[in-house]
Amino acid sequence: MNYLPRNNILIFYFLILPFTAFAQVEERRFVELKSEPELRLAPGEQNQLIVSFLIKEGYHIQANRVKDENLIPTKLSFESAEGLRIGDPVYPQADEFRMEGVKEPLAVFGDTLKIQLPVKLINTMGKQRFLIKGQFYYQPCDASKCYYPREFDFNLSIRVKQ
Amino acid sequence: MTLRIISISLVVLLFASAGLVDNGAIAQGKEEVSVDGSSAPEFSLPDLKGEQVSSDDYKGKYVVxxxxxxxxxxxxxxxxxxEQLNQDYEDKNVKVLIIDVKEPKDLVKTKLKDRFNLSFPVLLDSDGSVAASFAPEGVLPDLARDEVMLASNILIDPDGKIQFFSLLDSQNFDAKLVDLKAKLDELLASE
Known part of the structure; x- marks a missing residue:
């Protein structure tokens, strides 16, 4: 009888231990969305939606146009939505970054990355709000190491002006 | 009795958690990374021609x-x-290998082998498991084990021991392989 509680405690101990390990090893994050992108449009109206990403201090990501064809350019994409026309993203001018031992400077984005997105509301489709899935694909580096390319999924919101 | 066991369990958990935090912190300091002299993991991977290349093929040789x-x-x-190192040291019992991680064969052939006209084997580690097997335990715990190893250089001696190991996560990128060649020269001179 006395063995039952002890066994339960041991089982609890062995079950909980791996979770304590996972809890303390968070995956490294390089980019965050500054705030959920949102735009208000009247039917027929076109405007620029600004999508802002914060690139963590000490890191940069490859620009949308890279000088070395081997590198992976940043890409912002969206799913299509009936009633909306989303134009090609307009990226800011890239910074130059010189890496130790690499001859040509790299074209990169750092700090805050603001991408303009032309959006036109063609038809409200009877909606008050469109929620569009976006994907940000980027390859992060720091001064001495590059990391696997990563995807960042988020939503952008287009509200219909009443 | 039950209360005592619960108390002991909590204390053990506390120490286990503290130990994990501490190991992570130590691992971030590059000075703490030391695998020199340890046995290199064995591997067997296909090259770009589809032929299997094994670490056993390099026994008795220095391998970069x-x-x-x-x-x-x-x-x-x-x-x-x-490539230059391969040419300069090929008659000194030194072999060079690239292990490409998680990329398709055609891409690696075009963008690495052909682009840089490499005369030494490029092996395909399609799931990253071989790269991961070289990663020192506890280093950069927030990265995948194969990701930790990207752009690293390893020198293995004829006995299969690691004699030089550079993770790129340092502020002194050595594209010209100055440090690795110095170690290689030292080892060759001591033979």
Whole structure:
């Protein structure tokens, strides 16, 4: 009888231990969305939606146009939505970054990355709000190491002006 | 009795948690990374012709291994120097290998082997498991084990022991392989 509680405690101990390990090893994050992108449009109206990403201090990501064809350019994409026309993203001018031992400077984005997105509301489709899935694909580096390319999924919101 | 066991369990958990935090912190300091002299993991991987290449094939030789991807600017910067090292040391019982991680064969052939005219084997580690097997335990715990190894250089001696190991997560990128060659020269001179 006395063995039952002890066994339960041991089982609890062995079950909980791996979770304590996972809890303390968070995956490294390089980019965050500054705030959920949102735009208000009247039917027929076109405007620029600004999508802002914060690139963590000490890191940069490859620009949308890279000088070395081997590198992976940043890409912002969206799913299509009936009633909306989303134009090609307009990226800011890239910074130059010189890496130790690499001859040509790299074209990169750092700090805050603001991408303009032309959006036109063609038809409200009877909606008050469109929620569009976006994907940000980027390859992060720091001064001495590059990391696997990563995807960042988020939503952008287009509200219909009443 | 039950209360005592609960108390002991909690204390053990507390120490286990503290130990994990501490190990992570130590691992971030590059000075703490030391795998020199340890046995290199064994591997067997296909090359770009589809032929299997094994670590056993290199027993009795010095092997320089660079862990690479095509999109890694450090790897691209280092590739010509690896080729030069291969040519300069090929008659000194030294072999050079690139282990490319998680990329398709055609891409690696075009963007690495052909682009840099590499005369030494490029092996395909399609799931990253071989690269991961070289990663020192506890180093950069927030990265995948194979990711830790990207752009690293390893020198293995004829007995299969690691004699030089550089993770790229340092502020002193050595594209020209100055430190690795110095170690190689030292080992060759001591024979």
């Amino acid at each position: 291994i660079h862990i690479a991807t095509t999109w890694c600017p450090f790897c691209n910067a280092e590739a010509p120097h690896l």
